[in-house]
Amino acid sequence: MGLRRVIVRLRVRRYFCDRKSCSHKTFAFAFRKGCTYGTVLVDVEAGRVVDVLPDRTSETFAAWLAEHLGAEIICRDRASAYTKAVKEAAPDALEVADRWHLLQNLSAAVEKTCHQHRDCLRKRAEEETVTEVPDVAPMLLPSAELPRTQIIERTRHRYEDIHHLLEKRWTISAIARRLNLDRKTVRRFRDTDLDELLASARDRRPSGVLGPFKAYLNARFTEAQGQVSGTRLSLEIQARGYRGSRQVVRKHLAALRAGTAEPVRADIPSPRKITSWIVRPRETLTKRQDERLLQVRLACPDITWACDLARAFADLVRHQRGHLLLEWIRQAEQDAPKPMKGFAGFLRQDLDAVTAGLTLPWSSGVVEGHVNRVKTLKRAMYGRASFELLRTRILTQP
Template sequence: MASKTVEHVLFPGIDVRVERVSDSSGSLVVEAVSTARPGRCPDCRKQARRVHSSYQRTLTERPLGSRQVMVRLRVHRYFCDRRSCSRRTFVQQVGGLTERHRRSSVGLTDWLRAIAVELGGRPAARLCHRLRLAAGRTRLLRLLKAPAVPDRAPQVLGVDEFAFRKGCTYGTVLVDVEAGRVVDVLPDRTSETFAAWLAGHPGAEIICRDRATAYTKAVKEAAPDALEVADRWHLLQNLSAAVEKTCHQHRNCLRKHTEEEVAKTVMDVPEPQPMLLPPAELPRTQIIERTRHRYEGVHRLLEKGWTISAIARRLNLDRKTVRRFRDTDLDQMLASARDRRPNGVLEPLKAYLNARFTEAQGQASGIRLFLEIRERGYQGSRQVVRKHLAALRAGTAEPVRADIPSPRKITSWIMRPRDTLTESQEERLLQIRLACPDITRACDLARASPIWYVTSADTCCRSGSARQSRTRRSR
């Protein structure tokens, strides 16, 4: 009765008989015997009748709880009695448990294959290690099999490039848009390879691609009757890029509006008497020194008559960077480098500290100011406050930067469906719209676009995990 219970738990619906279960080095060892009927010859499919011999196979089974399971299964080897068959003997296979030339059970193999499909090589190997499944990345990748490519292309074919290694090697993924599945993967992104694939797989009536013209030549050569359309993801990406560009251009409007709001907030502090501070100087930080050094190097080579490309190669810079150093004043470059310094935990309270420092005519106690800003939510160290006060006395303190969201964050608030924004995000977006009419106009135009409405409705209907799963499968 106990053995039947073990068989029901470990091998449900499988023709085996459990003879013994033992514990060996923290693993369960199950000794079983096959009770399946004699199988058929894998070559001629003739039913076996005579037993040649028997031997014991060792299989790795799915873990039971936190313990690994090892199956020692005794199976038969049979004769093939058909004289015309080249095979003399063959091994019995137990349905649902064993496969030829495999040392893991069918259930464990299915588990490993599913993990490899979702995660790939190294991430899947790390998960298997956590789940106590003995499988390396090479073994997992060997379980993956490329699906059969149909002879004809789907009616609506999607084509896009992807990176095997970003910046180095790229490929092309072909997708059946109507079925939502990958059709084939090409080893590169050249028009010649795509044209050869279209010539060998006719039938595409609509080809959905991005707005680049890399694949247009291949379509005109191999499928001239196909209709080329731009997919909505790339249209939405282009719309987002236009909105983000507008937010970049009008960042000064947001900074001015925020500085006015900060000034109103600090008005509750008594009006300090004017205090003469030393003239402000730029702090000698690494990014400022690097900017000054690059500016001098670019202009020194320009005076010698060097071209933009030659300077870029000599200084190991991009040509756009060289042009920016050529066309921009040094003071503006240094100010931009100073603004790129990251905000710290003291940044939201610098306006209050500066006002209190000026009120005390430079004689403010650092400990007292530290305790005051602690009551206002400061969670940093006293050393940071001491350094800022020292910079105020020396005249090298940086101006208080306005707390404004980045253009990319503003773009995400505009492009996302309204019901997915939190109350604080909606309030920040409303303040931005009030601060800059041009960003307000860009927001209204983006949300009035048909592609925004279609994508927003589609986003509400699908979960993010489903989209990520499709992306991983397409890669």
């Protein structure tokens, strides 16, 4: 009876919904191994959970809205199921796209752009490495071969398994369940060349403390025709910022003499790191980070254009300038990199809700605290309770 009075009292209030993925690792009501979704409904004015739905389908949410009339504002993430439910069951409600999810989608588009243009960054880094030691010819090492590391072999086998199932006309969801992968991972392996996937796996290998100095050591080794001591080279690179031990330098020289040294890989920042520099407010970057981002911009015009667009959109979000959104979309759709064009097209499809999100003060930030509490309850009840008991515990305020 108490819960019913709460719902009746909240009929004319504003409801916020947020979606959180439920994996078999952390969420108790993942009914089967894979990804299952639940919906948390929160009253923003009271800061209380209104209800918990067992899935994120439009039918379930529409049925809930039909039973609880009077919602004025519904703030949501970018899930299309919620949009469909609102249009069916609460057409007069104002939809507001959550700003955090908009920035998350923007970051994904920028990171994908950086992935696609890593060759530009690698080429510039290699050119700078060659000119770092003047009047010394770089050491001619054999062509780079991918080491047989665990991550590279796993990438190769995963690519073969996914494409083998695709040839049998398996769906993305079926492959994800069979191989215990996320559907986004399956799509990435479907749409990306094997060479690019292997290069990305290779770049995730740590270069070590000696990595940035190997090009200099190789050049000095060639200049001296191998007749140079590790102690002397250690002192030289220490003046350049090396903080490791001399033993590491001696091991690298021994590998050079034996002809077993790996080719020097260009020291370039990862796409995720570049994305963090771009999306963060510029005043929060250190001088070093600002300089490295400048080098990235000089290396690739497409990343530069994506950076400018991302910073302009982040400015719209932070200062709630929704009236400029349509102009931003038009600029992005003209000659921006493909991932940024896709993001702009996604915004156009949801233009009213996104404009409201960049204009009104509402957001789903109030949901996050409740989500953390839900996760705690799920971990405590994992494998020991039904969804109904979990829902009751969530709705029971501490």
